[in-house]
Amino acid sequence: MKPLHRHRAPGRRTRRLGGVVVLLTAALLSGAIVGGGAADALSPGRGDHGPAASTVVRTDAGAVRGRVDSTARVFQGIPYAAPPEHDLRWASPQPAEPWRGVRDATRPGNRCAQAKGLVDEASDHEDCLFLNVTTPRATGKRKLPVMVWLHGNGFISGAASLYGAKRLAAEGDVIVVSPNYRLGIFGFLSHPALDHGKARNLSGNFGLEDQQAALRWVRRNAAAFGGDPGNVTIFGESAGGTSVCAQLAAPTSAGLFHRAIVQSAECTGEKWSPGPPTWFPLPRADRQKHGLEVADKLGCDNPAKAASCLRDVDPAILAKWSDVGVGSGPTVGGGFLPLSPERAFATGRFNRVPVMQGTTRDEHHLFTAAIEAATEQVTTPESYREQLAALFSPADLRRVLARYPVAKFHSAGEALSTVVTDWAWGCPAQGRDSALAAHTPVYAYEFADDTAPWFKTLRKPNFPTGAFHGAELQYLFEDEQLPGPQTPAQHRLSSTVIGYWSRFAATGNPNGDGRPRWMPFQGDGWVQSLATTTIGKTDRNAEHQCAFWNTIDS
Numbered sequence: 001m002k003p004l005h006r007h008r009a010p011g012r013r014t015r016r017l018g019g020v021v022v023l024l025t026a027a028l029l030s031g032a033i034v035g036g037g038a039a040d041a042l043s044p045g046r047g048d049h050g051p052a053a054s055t056v057v058r059t060d061a062g063a064v065r066g067r068v069d070s071t072a073r074v075f076q077g078i079p080y081a082a083p084p085e086h087d088l089r090w091a092s093p094q095p096a097e098p099w100r101g102v103r104d105a106t107r108p109g110n111r112c113a114q115a116k117g118l119v120d121e122a123s124d125h126e127d128c129l130f131l132n133v134t135t136p137r138a139t140g141k142r143k144l145p146v147m148v149w150l151h152g153n154g155f156i157s158g159a160a161s162l163y164g165a166k167r168l169a170a171e172g173d174v175i176v177v178s179p180n181y182r183l184g185i186f187g188f189l190s191h192p193a194l195d196h197g198k199a200r201n202l203s204g205n206f207g208l209e210d211q212q213a214a215l216r217w218v219r220r221n222a223a224a225f226g227g228d229p230g231n232v233t234i235f236g237e238s239a240g241g242t243s244v245c246a247q248l249a250a251p252t253s254a255g256l257f258h259r260a261i262v263q264s265a266e267c268t269g270e271k272w273s274p275g276p277p278t279w280f281p282l283p284r285a286d287r288q289k290h291g292l293e294v295a296d297k298l299g300c301d302n303p304a305k306a307a308s309c310l311r312d313v314d315p316a317i318l319a320k321w322s323d324v325g326v327g328s329g330p331t332v333g334g335g336f337l338p339l340s341p342e343r344a345f346a347t348g349r350f351n352r353v354p355v356m357q358g359t360t361r362d363e364h365h366l367f368t369a370a371i372e373a374a375t376e377q378v379t380t381p382e383s384y385r386e387q388l389a390a391l392f393s394p395a396d397l398r399r400v401l402a403r404y405p406v407a408k409f410h411s412a413g414e415a416l417s418t419v420v421t422d423w424a425w426g427c428p429a430q431g432r433d434s435a436l437a438a439h440t441p442v443y444a445y446e447f448a449d450d451t452a453p454w455f456k457t458l459r460k461p462n463f464p465t466g467a468f469h470g471a472e473l474q475y476l477f478e479d480e481q482l483p484g485p486q487t488p489a490q491h492r493l494s495s496t497v498i499g500y501w502s503r504f505a506a507t508g509n510p511n512g513d514g515r516p517r518w519m520p521f522q523g524d525g526w527v528q529s530l531a532t533t534t535i536g537k538t539d540r541n542a543e544h545q546c547a548f549w550n551t552i553d554s
Contacts (some may be wrong), residue, residue, distance in 0.1 A: 053139050059221045061098045064105035068137060072166035075133040078107035080217040081210065083127035084182060086164040089311045090189060090206060091198030093129060108132065108161035112183045115319040117155070121198030124185065124315040131179035131214055134165040136508055139175075139226025145505040146218055146227040148257070149178040150211055152238030152470070154279045155328040156184040164478030167312065174501025175227035179214035181243075182207045184322025186315070190284060190331045191291035193306035204287050204331025208246050215247075215256040233259040233505040237473060239279055239329070244342075246281065246330045247351070249344035250337060255350050259508050261501065262357040264425075264469055268342035268432050272425035273364075273391055274371065278327025281340050285333070290326035297321075345435040354508035355436050356501075358527065359429050361543070362466030364420040368413050369461035369468075378462060379413035381406045381417035387416060391423075396552050398400075403548055414463035422509070423552070425545030431524065437521045444527040444541055445500075445518075447472040449493060451532065453483045472530070476501065489532035497530060 053073060056065045066075035074373060081093035088094060109130025116122035136144070149165070151158045160178035169176050187207025194203035201209070215232065222229040234257045236244045244260050245267030249255045270277045295301060298317075300309035322328050331339040345348040372378050379387075384406060389397055400419060409415040424444075433444045452471035454460055474482035475494040485491045500510040500518065510518050516535045518528045525541030541547065 033045075036298045045088070051137065053137070053226060056102060057224050058066055059224060061096045062100065063102045066105045066133075067308070069166070071137055071170040071224075072237045073133075073135045074166065075105040076161065077107055077130045077294060078105055078133065079129060080131050080179060081129040081213045084186070084206070084210075085126035085131060085315075087311065088198065089126065089186065090191075090194045090203060090307070092200040092206070093210050096129075109180065111159040113179050113186050113315045113319050114158075114183050115322060122316065122319065124319065126182075126315055127183070127527055128158040128180050129210055130179055130214070131217065132160050132165075133225050134169040134176040134178075135225050135227075135320075136170050136173055143223065143228035143231075144173060144175050144226055145502070146175045146177060146222050146229070146232045147172075147175060147502070148215060148218060148232060148234045150181070150234060150236030150240035151178065152236060152240040153183075154323070155188055155207060155239045155242075156279075158183070158239075162391055162480040162481075163473070167478065167494075168476055168502070171498050172505070173503055174502050175222065175225055177214070177218055177222075179211065179217075181210035181214070183292065184328045185318050185553075186322075188285035188287070188328040188331065189291050189294070189310075189517040190290065191295055191306065191310070193295075193303060193310070194291075195335075197307070202284070202331075202335030203291075204284065205246075205336040208243065208250065208330060208336055211247065212250070212253055212256065215253070219256065230258070230286070231506070232257045233261060235261035235263065235501070235505075236265075237263035237470060238265065242267045242279065242330065245341035245345075246337060248353075248355075249339055249341040249350050254335070257351075257353065259353050259505060260355050261504065262355065262432075263472065264363060265357075265432075268340075268345065268435075269428050271421050271428060273308050273387065273424065274367075278323070279329040281330040281332045281337065281342075282326060282520075283333055284331050284335075287331040294324070296323050312532050331441070342435075345432065345439075348439045350436075350439075352440045354504070356443045356444075356445065356504050356510065357429070357433060357436070358447065359425050360467040360471050361419055361426075361446050361448040361471055362417065362450070362471075363425040363469045365414070365461075365463070365465050366468040366470060367416040367420075368417040369463075369465060370458060372413060372461055373459045379411065379416050381412045384412040384416050388419065393553060400552065403545065410463040411461075413461055417463070422544040422546075423549055426540060427546040427549045430541060430546060433521045433527075434523055435521060441508065441528050442521040443504065443518055444540075446527050446529055446538060446543075447475075447497075448529045448531040448538070449475075449490065451490075453490075456479055456483055457481070467531075472497065487532070493530065493532050493535075496535060500530075500548045 009387045078095040110125035110128045111123040112128035160180050165176035190204030241262045244262045300306045314510045404419050406412045406415045436442045448467050450466045473479050475482045475497045485494045503512050504510040525539045526537045527540045529538035
């Protein structure tokens with residue numbers, strides 16, 4: 001998920017925006033290598049006929065030992081690339097060093113370096129390019145679809161280990177691979193001194209290159225775990241969804257995946273509040289300006305020595321610069337991303353695979369709630385108006401306030417959340433779906449369980465949280481931050497969501513196995529609603545008042 005911050009921005013926005021607010025993740029730490037032979041226990045992969053497939057599997061770099069329970073096998077902390085530290089800091093990912101014996105794969109690898117947040121511990125580990133593999137308990141002879149999960153949190157925090165995938169693998173009959181990737185300044189710093197050389201491309205997208213390296217690892221190793229390297233789906237939420245958009249637009253990712261699922265992404269347009277859209281794909285000039293400013297403030301302003309100087313900075317110091325100024329996210333223009341996802345989708349110059357794409361119905365409720373909790377300042381009618389004044393012209397402001405008066409909501413915080421949800425999330429999704437659907441099959445959805453369980457460690461706001469940003473994750477994963485489905489209806493919805501996602505991964509079409517029919521996107525506002533009460537068509541445009549927002553100049 002997108003971490004929740006308050007950014008400084010020019011003009012009126014600075015009255016309420018500034019400084020880090022919330023980073024919503026937790027983390028688990030490293031695995032280690034253990035010696036030993038066990039060569040006679042190596043898994044033959046999908047040909048294993050025992051009651052459970054072996055817990056020892058040979059990868060192209062060496063053997064790993066995971067663990068098995070009644071439903072799934074789990075392998076954690078498998079290196080897919082060399083540690084990107086020292087001279088390899090801001091280098092394209094390099095091959096992992098092979099090992100002898102059997103590597104312990106029962107614990108997650110290090111989280112990638114990131115600053116401390118409200119509920120997160122800091123990490124200064126650059127040796128973090130590990131991935132996890134979860135399979136059904138027995139994989140059998142049939143090669144299973146592979147789903148590669150790209151975690152979110154605004155490109156500055158998070159870890160693959162937050163998302164347990166045993167239920168998704170077992171019920172969906174799929175292999176789930178979840179990699180860490182470099183975050184913040186380590187993954188997304190753009191600076192002329194870092195172009196070329198150790199970088200295969202221009203700088204600015206090393207985290208995306210890590211994701212691509214993980215996909216290449218999947219192509220080489222999926223079969224050993226019972227997976228089909230010819231049937232790979234990438235999926236991600238928030239910054240992970242934006243990553244999926246970037247991989248769709250990246251020419252060098254062609255052929256590495258065969259389907260894509262985009263959850264609550266912000267990869268087109270620039271509508272975002274609070275503050276500027278620093279985690280969106282931004283032009284190279286903007287990212288590079290930020291990189292030069294950071295280098296200058298770190299004392300690395302000599303162009304001839306900037307690269308070596310930056311590589312000598314302590315990682316704990318660097319991590320603090322990950323969300324300052326232009327922030328962290330994809331860099332557009334040359335190198336890995338010649339075109340922005342928005343331009344690539346509009347012109348059809350993207351990797352054309354079937355796409356499932358959607359949002360949650362009440363996306364921005366999470367951000368407002370987290371900011372209120374972190375600042376201990378509840379949104380008031382006055383601050384509601386003030387924040388809208390930073391987004392809209394005076395004439396449009398009057399119209400927005402008339403359409404969304406505080407009196408219609410439980411509180412001013414809910415009014416603000418609804419405005420931003422409709423303006424920046426619900427209605428822009430229509431444009432992305434339409435652009436993609438002109439070139440490839442698209443299945444559009446809206447997750448709409450308005451009773452979705454709230455975070456374990458975040459105080460509830462004074463308004464209903466609804467189907468908030470990231471609410472659907474606990475219906476797919478055993479999520480570290482969320483309690484998971486609580487009622488029989490929510491458990492049924494979880495099974496339905498897993499069924500749709502895994503069926504799409506298997507065939508490119510989510511339909512089958514008796515679930516309600518999901519029609520491909522037709523260019524209108526009708527999308528599949530995923531709720532405990534109803535699963536079926538809903539008019540997203542009407543729900544988010546898109547006819548009104550189309551008349552707002554923003």
